[in-house]
Amino acid sequence: MHIEVPPDVRATAVQLGAGVPYALKVLAGRLADDPDMGRPSGLHGVLTVMADGDLFEDCPDLSVGYVREPDRIRIRFLRPVDSTEPSAAAHDQNQDREQGRDQDQPVDTAAAAVTVREIADAWHRIARRLQSNAPDSCAALRAGASSAAIAALEEDLGVRIPLGLRVLWLLTAGDDGADGGGCLPGNRALMTLDAVAAAYRLKMDSRANQDTLNANRPEDERITVWKPTWIPVVALGPADSTSGLYLDAATGYLGSWSRYDEAPGDELDTQVTYLEEAADMLEAPDLATRDKPGLIGGTLVWLSRIDPVREERWRPLTG
Structure with missing residues (x-):
């Protein structure tokens, strides 16, 4: 609606x-x-x-x-x-x-208010660091999506989009990337709404094919490659959707996915904890453990997936 x-x-x-x-x-x-x-x-x-x-x-x-x-x-x-x-x-x-x-209503309202505030605060922290230190990466972020665009995507997917994801997309409708990389850890990129729809259709097709194969397998040997409640949100790169992270609309947790239909992996992160950790690493890079943020010119580049050819130009981000 x-x-x-x-x-x-x-x-x-x-x-x-x-x-x-x-x-x-x-x-x-x-x-x-x-x-x-x-x-x-x-x-x-x-x-x-x-x-x-x-x-x-x-x-x-x-x-x-x-x-x-x-x-x-x-x-x-x-x-x-x-x-x-x-x-x-x-x-x-x-x-x-x-x-x-x-x-039930006050509890639901309170939880929703917390979700909105946490998502917005975490993303604003990320955006502020990009604006101050990595202007090229900041410029690659799209403006927020309209409510109509999000509603159209929800209808296309046929799955209710969680409030936290709605809020994030209202703030930014994706990352076009700078120098081939996104601004999230691992140089991953927040997917555009069109990319979300395309990846979802592809994975649902894979699910249908796998269901056909599973019909002839014992129950304990059946493979789950995708669920209708999984919404792809983060891609390996701005132009690389071979793998990434999905948000499970049923549980609120992130998981990893791949075009090659490997068994999905659990990230044990929620959307909030994932964004908050990214913001923490940008604000206190010396304390970052999962990945190390740095700069090549005006572009944010995370060390875990840096091109070796460019590594000499990489400089660690300072707090």
Whole structure:
């Protein structure tokens, strides 16, 4: 479901507090999952949903009005809820308690808020280091994808895209690479949305072929090469999708994949821990253990997969 947030609503969010844009993103993600979660507002065709400001930094309690259409949701207004007026927020919460619905909702909202903040903070840390030290690599990052583009990809894949991945793609829609390498450890690259769709189709075709072979094998000898919930997100390089990392939408963990259908490997990282470790290595390169970041001119180059021909030009990144 496409969520449309008009410019005036985005501007209002910025004016209301530093944490309000995050809160709005969280609500947008929840509305994409449950378009009918709102309640009648008294305005014709407009539903409202409340956000608890205590779950976000620098954010008041919010009332968000939206219109649900067959193929999209359009946010109509964003208003702070006056804490001196128990009114709508308190009344809605009491009704939720009576219906047994509110016990799960605050937990879900809190978890979503944390996810949005962690992904955004980790990526901003990476982007800031690139901007300061590796301008060529920074320039290779694409602008954020639109909600419509992400919704179209979700429909194409037929799998729900996790909130954290939505947030990342809203910040950047992929890495075109600098000097043939991406900005993530191992010179891997965040895949563009088109590359994600192409790799997913290829792996689903491999799955279908393997299922045919598995039909004639004992159960303990069957091979899993791909699952529908696995979303490819990171490639070996900007122009090399022979292998990479996928995000399991069912578990939230990353795993490794290859075009050659080797058994997938577990990375034991979530999207958050993977990005946070990359940011940590860029901010404190002397303490990095998994890989070593460095520079060749204005390009970030990770030592683990450096071309030997270029190694003499490589200089370690300093903190």
